[in-house]
Amino acid sequence: MLETPHNSWNMFNIVIKTIQEWNLEDKLFSFILDNASVNTAMVNLLRENLKNKGVLPIEGKLLHVRRRTHVLNIIVQDGLREIKPIVNNIRKSAKFVKSSQGRVEKFLEIIIQEGLTAKYKSPSVDVTTR
Incomplete structure (x- = not known):
């Protein structure tokens, strides 16, 4: 559940917490989301976080996959x-x-x-x- 406001920082905190709880930090390749600006901002935060930890393949270039x-x-x-x-x-x-x-x-x-x-x-x- 995401508390308000639904901004990139709140989304990022929920996503990173969930990824860590499920032990997926070094297994994550991409996120499939739409083009909403808040999603893009959240993925940028996530990309930087995971890049800094050295767990993201190809520097996260394919982390945000837009829904076809x-x-x-x-x-x-x-x-x-x-x-x-x-x-x-x-x-x-x-x-x-x-x-x-x-x-x-x-x-x-x-x-x-x-x-x-x-x-x-x-x-x-x-x-x-x-």
Whole structure:
């Protein structure tokens, strides 16, 4: 259990105490954590402590391993931010077509005219929160 505040020093103290209790100081290779700044600061404290004791392989260069899912989420969020204007235009277009029966009929007419009947139907308006 981590007492407040949840800062790097408190985290470091809990981690180092646990590592020592479990006799893992000379067996530790890496920590898998997300990119939260408090985690990075804690790992830096841990790295220095274990380096000074001479028990850390390759000087702790691989001690902080970022969670792949967290890194992937950051990449996806950046990509979504880039395409957000395009997605919003598609949403507006679908709402525009769906807002009138005449527009829906014209849209379906164009689909037939372009020979796209097997692939496309009337545009659906998504739920933006999903």
